[in-house]
Amino acid sequence: MTESKDISVPDEIKGYSQTRLDVDLTNNKIKDTTLSEEFCKNWIGGYGFGAKVLWDELKPGIDPLSPDNVFVWAIGPFPGTILPTSSKYGVFAKSPLTNMFGMAVSSGSVGAQARRAGVNLIVVKGKAPEPSVLVVDDDDRYLLPCEDTFWGKGCWDTEEMLREEFQDHRLAVMAIGPAGERCSRMACITNDRNRQAGRTGMGAVMGSKNLKAIAFRGTKGIKVAQPKEFYQLAKKLIKVANGPATAKYRDLGTPAGLTSYNKLGMMPTHNYREGTWDKITNGEFTGERLNEDWVVKKVACSQCSIACDHLARVPRSHPDYPNLVASIDIELLYGFGTGTGCSDWPTIFKCIELCDDLGIDAISGGVTAAMACECFEDGVITKKDLGYELPFGSTKNLVRFTEEMIKGEGFAGEVFGDGTKKAAERLEEMGHKNPQFYAMNIKGLEMPAFDLHGMNSFAVGESVSIRGACHLRNGAYGLDAKGKFDRFTYDKPLE
Secondary structure (H helix, E strand, O other): OOOOOOOOOOOOOOOOOOEEEEEEOOOOEEEEEEOOHHHHHHHOOOHHHHHHHHHHHOOOOOOOOOOOOOEEEEOOOOOOOOOOOOOOEEEEEEOOOOOOEEEEEEOOOHHHHHHHOOOOEEEEEOOOOOOEEEEEEOOEEEEEEOOOOOOOOOHHHHHHHHHHHHOOOOOEEEEOOHHHHOOOOOEOEEEOOOEEEOHHHHHHHHHHOOEEEEEEEOOOOOOOOOHHHHHHHHHHHHHHHOOHHHHHHHOOOHHHHHHHHHHOOOOOEOOOOEOOOHHHHOOOOOHHHHHHHOEEEEEOOOOOOOOOEEEEEOOOOOOOOOOOEEEEOHHHHHHHHHOOOOOOHHHHHHHHHHHHHHOEOHHHHHHHHHHHHHHHHOOOOOHHHHOOOOOOOOOHHHHHHHHHHHHOOHHHHHHHOOOHHHHHHHHHHOOOOOHHHHOOEEOOEEOOOOOHHHOHHHHHHHHHOOOOOOOOOOOOHHHHHHOOOOOOOOOOOOO
16 A cells, blocks of 8 residues: 655644544453554545555455454544535445445444544454444443344434433434344445445444444534634535535435436346336436425535435325335435336335335345346246245335345345345355346446446446445546447547
């Protein structure tokens, strides 16, 4: 790993607390150490901190679901300040989904509360002898047994119960659900109800360590080295955050991409059989329709005015899911919508709610459900296997499949409960030929909402991404979408 240029940094860096917590779950020990100015300068925070710790401290060849895996939580220098979009945290470990570098990032209140509690980095090792919650309450850091209280609960109940126990609604909680407890390889971590550190199975790593949740509460002030210059720059960025560059996130949200990518033939449909869908073309399944008929509120994270979290609600009169509320973005509308051929909005909302509350990555969950639908269509799996039919366009049975998949119940859970790669391996063990054909993943991580058949730049970016099929670790899809070169060949250079 390379180091930064020789820039003078004081021993005490105001932008950091410089506090690392080492949590030994096996022996119930928590130790504070101080991050050196050199470490902060070289690795900055978040992604850099996580990658460096794993590089130095993770033993090669370990089972990602064993106590030998190292679980890292980290933030950078900005959470808790007025810098927009800054309240983020990252989690890092060897991924049980890909067996490579695993990472996930989430927004919300966690980063800000942790920074106010004076923590920049947490390194968790071992396995607790019983289910536990790690509490970081200013300078009080301890493990709280939870086998009889929170274990077995969904992410949402865990968050609310912890806030009730601490009598403080400001308490920031990142928790796993039943999927993480059973170590589903696509388990996520949920905070603030609608925010997830979703990808690469970091929730399974927490579950393998008997770590149900981490709760943060902080009251300390936050200092920056040059307040005047920082606030001037922050105000400029706030203006940008409220300007046209982020309009799509504030207005229709990411579902606006349904129409634009469908026009380009880049919208994966029926588990990547096609790149367009007539339900989008005729206006039945678009961001406009979603916002007009279903979205009731737009919510922002701490230190952010964009409000990209679009909440959709099912009416009280609905016979199956009255008053259901779900957080919606394009990735989830692709997985449980275009991917499965389902255009029934309440069905999709219910599947998303199950993922967020019971704790799996809704991208991986949706893509896995789409795989199951195509396997059913082609006779790879049958009604006898599942106990019900699951063709493209399923509604109630799609919800049933999703819940069983998350909980690890029945055929759906046993075969598909750990994502597409494991599902293909299990189907092959059952005697089915070439089930990998239906498994839409790269290096074990399920594909995001882009059809790579017409996106040659993005196809390369996905192929070399450090965590598999990840649209956040490269932005090459923008080159394909802008149409400035022939996206169907590799012969013509970018203009």
